Amino acid sequence: MPNKRNLLLMIVALITSILLVMLPLQYQSQITSDEIVIVIIKSLKLILIPISFLYMKNFIDKKMLFGYALLTFSWLSTYTMLYLDFDSVLNSLLSITYEVFSMVGIIFIVLGYKMNKKVKLNLLNELEKTSYYDRLTKLPNANIIFSSLGINQTVRTNGSIIEVPCKDKINLTKQSIFIFLDIKDLKLVNDNLGIKYGDLLLEKFAKRIKECIKDEDLAIRLNSDEFLIIVYSDNPLNDIDIVMSKLTRELTQTYYLKGEEVNINCSYGVAVYPYHDKSIEEVIRKADIAMYKAKEEGINTYAIYDDSFNKGLKEKFVTYNELKSALKNNEFIIYYQAKASTCDNKITGLEALVRWVHPSRGIISPGYFIPVMEETGLIKDLDILVLKKVCNQINEWKKCGFDLVNVSINISPKFFSDKMFISLIDETITKSNIDPKYISIEITENVALTDVEQTRFKIQQLKLRKIQVFLDDFGKGYSSLNYIKNYPIDCLKIDKAFVDEITNNPIDQILVKAFIEVCKKLSVKVVCEGVEREDQLETIKNLGCHEYQGYLLSKPQCVEEIEKFINSQKIIN
Missing domain, CATH: 3.30.70.270 (Reverse transcriptase/Diguanylate cyclase domain)
Structure with a gap:
């Protein structure tokens, strides 16, 4: 479609061409000035037919097309009459044809335009529905916000870009x-x-x-x-x-x-x-x-x-950037917390717990930075880093002749759901040259809820590699014993919330007892987390719990301290 500049150039070129031809004829007295003007007008009419057609082609119908055909025929008749030497009768006939066909053509174009206006309105209504309303809920979508700000959606149809307005808008005049x-x-x-x-x-x-x-x-x-x-x-x-x-x-x-x-x-x-x-x-x-x-x-x-929320958001942004640098600069270290048998208090394994050694603030606990990493997607990179560090540490212990125990590693839902999860586990174990039976994977109930089939498949793959799978923080979220039935886990870790008041809360005792009884029948080991007092240990022991973990036994410790602690204990292999 010609733009305004090109259209103007075409008209100027046409008029110039006519004048170049006609002016010498006028000079020779073969044509008058009035006739030159008539030629220019008739020629402009002739070229404006296809040009206007190009501008209207996206909204044209059969009536308008017929009208354009009649106008074209009428103007061609005048063009023929102007340049061919017919007798007066034929010229009169052509003149009548021009008038009649012009009038009928204009009528058809007007009728077609009015009908097309209705078609265009219907089209805009349909485009409004698809542009501003959600197909499923029939509610307005986010585009209505932009429309309220004066930014309407545009749609390309039949080669043209149409701006689609929206009737519903946010009323900015009301509170x-x-x-x-x-x-x-x-x-x-x-x-x-x-x-x-x-x-x-x-x-x-x-x-x-x-x-x-x-x-x-x-x-x-x-x-x-x-x-x-x-x-x-x-x-x-x-x-x-x-x-x-x-x-x-x-x-x-x-x-x-x-x-x-x-x-x-x-x-x-x-x-x-x-x-x-x-x-x-x-x-x-x-x-x-x-x-x-x-x-x-x-x-x-x-x-x-509240404006204080903005401060928290800014702090989170700063923490995010610091955590990215921390991953790059290897600022994370691993602490280990022991687990023991409730029967004889002998060490049965360790849990790897990550700590951030901040350049200026020192050691930071995971409760501060893990939520930020989960929210920003950095948690997968941290999981991989922890996995590598733990496997390498097990290899170091093996080289030193240290009595090896199983070490459990917490895995986030984001890393566990990754398609490369199993292959990354295999790659890390191979590079660190350790026996996979010395590591366990701890997953939460949220992992178990994401994709049932994929979760079951990955757990089976881990078990084929002799890697145990623990269900961590049981009871903290959407707890259901169906997890134990649906997934071939090796160990259930009962959340600290059930242990805190277990000595004087009969409901906690009943629930923990039920968990333990079901797990025993399914050959699933039970560990109680957060045991801090002797009476708590005695209670869970009487309820039949296999193992426990908590400050009563050992707080999380660095490599050197946990080595000393294990050396002072008898280890169950």
Whole structure:
């Protein structure tokens, strides 16, 4: 399609060509000035037909096409009449043809244009649906935020770029509560029940959101498991508790999905427009920050944005960059904590625990940096580093003639789910030249929940290599004895939360006893974590627990200290 500059050049070139031909004829008195003007007008009409057609081709229909054909025929007739020498009767006929065909052609073009306007409107409505609304939940998507800021979506159709406006927009003239919402358990539903169930859950979830808010309010699906809810209010700061109480109550009620009962947990971040900021982009960002703060505080909770959260975010960013440098500069060391038999207190193995030796702050415990590494994706690199260090240390102990014990290594869900996990284990064991029976892999319940078939396959592969698999922190999350049935694990590690009050809490005793009895029947060893007092040890021993771990036996120690500790004990091989 010609642009305006090229079109202007074409017209100038045409007029110049006509004048170059006609002016000498006028000079010879063979043609008048009026006739030159008529030739220019008729010629311009002739070239404007295909040009206008090019501009309209994306919205043209049969009526308009027929109209263009009639106009073309009429203007060709005048062109013929102008340059060919017909008699007066034929010239009159051609003149009538010009007038009639021009009028009919214009009528058809107008009719076609009006009908095409309707077609274009329908097209824009369809494009609006696909551009601004989520197919599954029928809620607006994130593009509506940009549209509210005056940035509409564009779509290429039939060679042209069309700007697609959106009728629904965020009302910037009203005070409003912005709620950034994250569904914690959607992936678990998808992995365990299937994507169809996950989609059904999202449909029901979106329906519940709309039932919780007013018609004028907005609910936006930002991505797979994140939503933005905008509630308009004359007094938003006072209404937050009322709005959030209803949302947290209704959205976490049990969902019934084709015979399956599903319970989900959510985290909510709240910011108020324009109290927290006059820019909706900033308000959304602050609601997002508050949502992450709510995640830290527990499930099904909400946090209202505070400027102090920004400080925490900046600290997290600084920590992230420091951790990247720490991986590069090898600033991580391994501490080891012993495990022992409840019967005779003899050492049965060690657990490898990572520590960060910060250049200025000294040794930092994993509780500070592990969450940041999990959130930023650095955890896989740390897992690989710890695996290599532990395997190399076992090799060093072997060379020195040290009495070897099994060392368990904590593996994150991100590393365990990696396609290269088994091959990286094999490669590390081969390079360090150790017997794989001297290492164990500790996984959490979250790993077991990600992909049932892949988890089972990888555990079987580890067992073929004589590598034991421990299920760590049992009872801390979505505990189910089905894990023991579904996965061929070697050891169940009961979380410290069950041990803390086990001496005077009958419920803890009943639960731990049940875990132990089931595990014994399945030939699965049980270790109680976090044992700090003699009465706790005595209680779990009476309940039938095989092994224990905790400060009562040994705190996490560096290589030199753990060597001295083991040398002072008799080791069960």
